[in-house]
Amino acid sequence: MDRIARVRSETGFYHVVSRGNNKRPVFSDDVDRHRFLKLLQDCCAQYDINIIAWCLMSNHVHLLLEDLHGQLSEAMKRLLGGYAAYFNARTGRIGHLFQGRFSSRAIDTDAYLLECVRYIHNNPANAHVAPADIYPWSSYREYMSEANITATGLILDMLDGPEGFSRFVADRDACTYCFGGTRAMSDEDARRIARAIARQRGIDLALIKDMSHARRVDLALAMEDAGLMQRQIAEAIGTSKASVARMLKLRQR
Incomplete structure (x- = not known):
């Protein structure tokens, strides 16, 4: 079966995730983590890729990268292959360390660039490991x-420096982003994002049935943009999946 082509980002920004095979750990200690970061730095320098954000979890990694010349796949192949060879040699394991190809999501707006930064840094908090x-x-x-x-300059400029960055990341409840990759968004993430989208618009979802149809359509469209499925949107705004489908068709008119 042919591989599905990756969606190309018009801005060059990508959220990249690579997971351990069978959800197994990809780091045994801090020595491994330091080695991964050194390889990441070297590979990105070689392929002229900027590292915008990163987070190493026990069995997966999150990266936000700016790919200036369409070299992301080659860089990730070198990074993950090189690290897997190192890790297997050090631990005596054999077989694939990572689960298939890495996943990536194109980030094409400033708003989603910032939300991706917030999401990546809050990954440990969302996993109940530690605050960001x-x-x-x-x-x-x-x-x-x-x-x-x-490369922190762009994001710090957008958020008015380290203090603005800290406040932005700390506001976890406002995050309207979730990396789904090839998987459907979980219902828990969908509810969190739905609340954040409503909060941005000054809407209490508990009172959604009293809102005008136009406001409910606006919410539905925003939730679809954030990656929620029609079933999840229907639950969030208190209507049927068929009604949500009709709302979303309004975008095409």
Whole structure:
């Protein structure tokens, strides 16, 4: 079967995720994490890719990368292949370390670029591991002090410096982004994002049935843009899936 072509970003920004095979850990200790980051830095330098944000979890990694010359696939192949060879040699394991190809999502607007930054840094908090500001294996500290491998300038300019960055990341409930990759968004993430979208518009979802049809359509369209399925949108705005389908068709008129 032919592989599905990756969606190309018009801006060059991509949210990249690579997961351990069978959900197994891809790091055994901090030595492994340091090696991965060194390989990441070297590969991105070789292919002229900027590292905008990163987070290393136990069995997967999140990267936000700016690919200036369409070299993302080659860079990731070199990074993941090189790290897997190192890890297998060090631990004596055999077989695939990572689960298939890496997943990527094109980030084509400033709003979603910022939301992706917030989502990546809050991954440890969302997984109940540690708050973003104390988790040691993400680019959060580079944004708050001196950058090492991360190109922090763009995001800091957009958020008015480290303090603005810290406040933005801390507002987890406002996040309207979730990386789905090839998987459907979970209902838990869908509910969180639906609440955030409603909150941005000053809407209490508990009172949604009292809202005008136009406002409910606006919510439905925003939720679809954020990646919610029609069933999840219907649950959020208190209507049927068929009604949501009719609302979404209004975009095409």
